[in-house]
Amino acid sequence: MIKFLLNGSWVMETELDPNMSVLRYLRTKRGLSGSKEGCASGDCGACTVLIGERSKGNGSQTVKYHAVNSCITLLGAMHGKHIVTVDGLNINEETHPVQQAMIASHGSQCGFCTPGIVMSLVGLRESQTSCSRKDVLESLSGNLCRCTGYRPIIDAAMASFDVADNKNIINTTPAWSAPEQEEVAGLHTVDADYFSPTSEAELTELLTKYPGARLIAGGTDLALEISQNYRSFDCLISLSDIEELTELSEAGNTLYVGAAATYSQVMPWLKTWYPEVVELFERIGSLQIRNRGTVGGNIANASPIADTPPVLLALDASLELASTAGRRVLSLKDFFLSYKQTQLQNGEYIRRIILPKPESNAIVKLYKVSKRYEDDISAVMAAFYLELEGARIKTVRLAFGGMAAVPKYADHAQTKLVGAEFTEASVAAAISALGEDFAPLSDVRASSAYRLKTAQNLLRKAYLEIANNMSLGVFSHA
Ligand SMILES: Cc1cc2nc3c(=O)[nH]c(=O)nc-3n(C[C@H](O)[C@H](O)[C@H](O)COP(=O)(O)OP(=O)(O)OC[C@H]3O[C@@H](n4cnc5c(N)ncnc54)[C@H](O)[C@@H]3O)c2cc1C
Numbered sequence: 001m002i003k004f005l006l007n008g009s010w011v012m013e014t015e016l017d018p019n020m021s022v023l024r025y026l027r028t029k030r031g032l033s034g035s036k037e038g039c040a041s042g043d044c045g046a047c048t049v050l051i052g053e054r055s056k057g058n059g060s061q062t063v064k065y066h067a068v069n070s071c072i073t074l075l076g077a078m079h080g081k082h083i084v085t086v087d088g089l090n091i092n093e094e095t096h097p098v099q100q101a102m103i104a105s106h107g108s109q110c111g112f113c114t115p116g117i118v119m120s121l122v123g124l125r126e127s128q129t130s131c132s133r134k135d136v137l138e139s140l141s142g143n144l145c146r147c148t149g150y151r152p153i154i155d156a157a158m159a160s161f162d163v164a165d166n167k168n169i170i171n172t173t174p175a176w177s178a179p180e181q182e183e184v185a186g187l188h189t190v191d192a193d194y195f196s197p198t199s200e201a202e203l204t205e206l207l208t209k210y211p212g213a214r215l216i217a218g219g220t221d222l223a224l225e226i227s228q229n230y231r232s233f234d235c236l237i238s239l240s241d242i243e244e245l246t247e248l249s250e251a252g253n254t255l256y257v258g259a260a261a262t263y264s265q266v267m268p269w270l271k272t273w274y275p276e277v278v279e280l281f282e283r284i285g286s287l288q289i290r291n292r293g294t295v296g297g298n299i300a301n302a303s304p305i306a307d308t309p310p311v312l313l314a315l316d317a318s319l320e321l322a323s324t325a326g327r328r329v330l331s332l333k334d335f336f337l338s339y340k341q342t343q344l345q346n347g348e349y350i351r352r353i354i355l356p357k358p359e360s361n362a363i364v365k366l367y368k369v370s371k372r373y374e375d376d377i378s379a380v381m382a383a384f385y386l387e388l389e390g391a392r393i394k395t396v397r398l399a400f401g402g403m404a405a406v407p408k409y410a411d412h413a414q415t416k417l418v419g420a421e422f423t424e425a426s427v428a429a430a431i432s433a434l435g436e437d438f439a440p441l442s443d444v445r446a447s448s449a450y451r452l453k454t455a456q457n458l459l460r461k462a463y464l465e466i467a468n469n470m471s472l473g474v475f476s477h478a
């Protein structure tokens with residue numbers, strides 16, 4: 001059984017298809033057709049809804065709302081949450097301030113994208129008291145509109161902060177009692193199960209009982225197998241509600257990132273140590289994707305064009321893996337075996353990502369090359385980490401995505417740099433050596449020659465940026 005709030009009313013569900021998305025549930029089981037299906041792949045934002053979640057720990061009753069793509073969010077993940085849809089936005093026929101501003105600014109034409117846009121902007125307006133243009137663009141990064149043009153929509157977003165608040169579904173959320181649950185929450189049919197354990201002990205028990213189960217975190221990769229390939233999973237076990245797996249902590253010189261923490265959770269925390277990484281994360285998918293997607297999912301999915309593996313390789317990350325057999329720590333560089341093949345054994349999961357804090361002389365340079373700034377997958381992802389001692393390169397790690405079947409270091413290029421003086425000549429030698437490191441594929445995103453040339457140019461760009469900063473004396477990481 002799962003129990004959740006839907007537009008302010010408690011709902012219980014048990015015997016529903018564990019592969020069912022929130023969007024399918026809303027439209028086919030609840031008659032809530034305001035949320036639209038445009039792409040069913042998390043790209044267009046027409047299906048955007050808000051999910052309210054209590055902050056974890058300390059018995060806190062603070063509820064935070066964030067926008068998600070309901071087409072790739074599975075219903076099973078909704079236990080204990082509040083789903084707010086465009087249909088439920090108004091109470092007593094009053095339009096929400098965002099809706100009023102959209103009307104006044106002529107922010108809608110055909111209207112298909114409008115419900116999703118309204119929900120993204122409601123998410124923004126409900127989470128802060130004022131907003132900048134950058135906030136608006138970020139909140140709209142996962143919403144495509146083909147006919148209005150974004151100017152009136154952006155105007156509406158800004159203006160909505162001046163419209164007086166009314167009684168809307170979010171600020172009248174009923175008292176939030178913890179859902180009582182004797183067994184692990186989930187959805188079950190005769191053919192399939194969805195489990196939402198809340199502790200690693202429950203997870204381990206489920207993995208023992210269902211060794212063939214598929215793990216799911218945010219589902220922003222996995223749910224596409226259902227929505228695009230019409231696949232059906234017999235048993236899904238969610239990692240999203242397991243507190244140990246969403247923890248962010250530090251001890252000494254080490255950072256620990258819970259594998260099931262979402263990008264949106266990780267970003268404000270990681271900014272203290274790695275602001276460059278957070279800036280890069282701002283380009284991963286859209287806000288809706290970052291509100292669900294996890295770093296652990298990005299690594300386990302083992303796509304050669306995923307953005308975080310090259311970054312984490314450059315930062316010398318390790319993974320803590322766990323299973324019923326116990327725990328082990330593995331360097332990330334040993335994790336990827338071949339295309340989409342990893343060291344993960346059956347029933348084993350990534351528990352957390354272990355990152356060293358940066359040295360005071362560390363230089364981190366990250367470059368994502370894609371056709372759009374956000375909501376797009378990389379053609380090439382380059383991640384560089386250097387430590388210099390005087391003019392000499394003490395440590396260097398050059399990692400790339402999109403250049404081989406797995407995210408990997410440029411070993412030959414690194415050899416040209418380590419121990420060498422950081423000069424144009426040594427960097428030029430490393431740039432040539434990239435040709436020995438990689439023979440990239442041509443595909444829909446880029447040709448082989450384009451990828452290699454881009455990788456070489458990115459290394460040159462990093463050199464020029466660093467050299468420029470050095471001459472200006474802006475050099476230390478801190
Ligand atoms: C519109 C859109 C835009 C995107 N943009 C980007 C982008 O810019 N850059 C990018 O890199 N990716 C992008 N992605 C891909 C995806 O969002 C990321 O890979 C995300 O980090 C996946 O995390 P998740 O929690 O949703 O994984 P899930 O979909 O839940 O899981 C992915 C895989 O990992 C496994 N898994 C998940 N967590 C664990 C764990 N802790 N241990 C073991 N196995 C686990 C699952 O079984 C599954 O096989 C995009 C996806 C969409 C739909």
Ligand code: FES
Nearest residue numbers: 038039040045071
């Ligand atoms: S339908 Fe396009 S993002 Fe969900």
Ligand code: FES
Nearest residue numbers: 109110111145146
């Ligand atoms: S108003 Fe038509 S797609 Fe946005």
